[in-house]
Amino acid sequence: MNELVVMRNRQAVTTSLAVAQAFEKNHKDVLEAIRTKISTAENPALLKMFVEDSYTATNGKQNKMYYMNRDGFTFIAMGFTGRKADEFKLKYIQAFNAMEERIRNQPRLPQSPTEMLKLAIDSTLETADKVEKLTTRMDDLEQNASIDPGEYNYLSKRISSEVQNYVVSHHMILNQKQRSQLYKDVNRGVKEVTGVKTRSQLRKKDFDVVDRYLMNWTPSPATLMIIEQLDDEAKGQERLF
Structure with missing residues (x-):
C-alpha cells in the first residue's frame, strides 16, 4: 500500500495495477472499466485523465496498463462500493494529498531557455555571494589574528x-x-x-x-x-x- 500513488512527470498518479490490487479486483476488469470510460467519453478532458502504458509480467510478457491522475481515479473508484472500498478510497485520497504536497515543495525546474539562463545566472550570483562572504570572513580572521x-x-x-x-x-x-x-x-x-x-x-x-x-x-x-x-x-x- 506504500505505492498507491507515485510521481510521474511532476504529477501525482496511480496505476490500474495498483487500483486492482488495492480494491482486490481483477486487473482485466479495471482495464475494461477504463476502456469503457474512454470509449464513451464525450468530454475531451476525460481522455487526459488516463495514459496507456505497459508493464513486464512475471512471465516476461508485456501487458497493458494505465496511469491515471486523481480525477481519473475518482471516475474509476466511484463504482467501487462497500465499507472496505470506502477505506481504500480514503487511503488513496491521503496518498494523493501527500504526493501533491511533496510535488509542491519541490523546486520548479526551468521550462524554457530563458528560465534556464536565469537559473544559471542566479546560481552564479549565489555562488559568487557565498565566495565573497567566505573570503571576507577569512580576511577578517586573518586580519584579527595576533601579530606574529x-x-x-x-x-x-x-x-x-x-x-x-x-x-x-x-x-x-x-x-x-x-x-x-x-x-x-x-x-x-x-x-x-x-x-x-x-x-x-x-x-x-x-x-x-x-x-x-x-x-x-x-x-x-x-x-x-x-x-x-x-x-x-x-x-x-x-x-x-
Whole structure:
C-alpha cells in the first residue's frame, strides 16, 4: 500500500495495477472499466485523465496498463462500493494529498531557455555571494589574528629607531628619564591609533597602521615640556653637588 500513488512527470498518479490490487479486483476488469470510460467519453478532458502504458509480467510478457491522475481515479473508484472500498478510497485520497504536497515543495525546474539562463545566472550570483562572504570572513580572521613575532620585533625596532632619529636630528642630549618620555609618547600614540591597551595586543590589521604612524611621529608638546623640566631638574641637581 506504500505505492498507491507515485510521481510521474511532476504529477501525482496511480496505476490500474495498483487500483486492482488495492480494491482486490481483477486487473482485466479495471482495464475494461477504463476502456469503457474512454470509449464513451464525450468530454475531451476525460481522455487526459488516463495514459496507456505497459508493464513486464512475471512471465516476461508485456501487458497493458494505465496511469491515471486523481480525477481519473475518482471516475474509476466511484463504482467501487462497500465499507472496505470506502477505506481504500480514503487511503488513496491521503496518498494523493501527500504526493501533491511533496510535488509542491519541490523546486520548479526551468521550462524554457530563458528560465534556464536565469537559473544559471542566479546560481552564479549565489555562488559568487557565498565566495565573497567566505573570503571576507577569512580576511577578517586573518586580519584579527595576533601579530606574529617577526612583525612585532620589526615594530619594536622601528620605535627605537624613530626615537633615536628624533634625538639625533634635534641634537638632544638626554638622560634615561628624558629618553623614557619619548618612548612613552610614541607607545601612547601606537595605542591610540590602534585601540589596544598594550603593544602585545596588536593584530595583523594594526601593522600597517602603526608603520604609517611611526613614519610621521613627533613627540607631543607636553612630552617635550616634561623633558625640558627634567633637564632643569638635572641641572639643579648638578648645582647641588
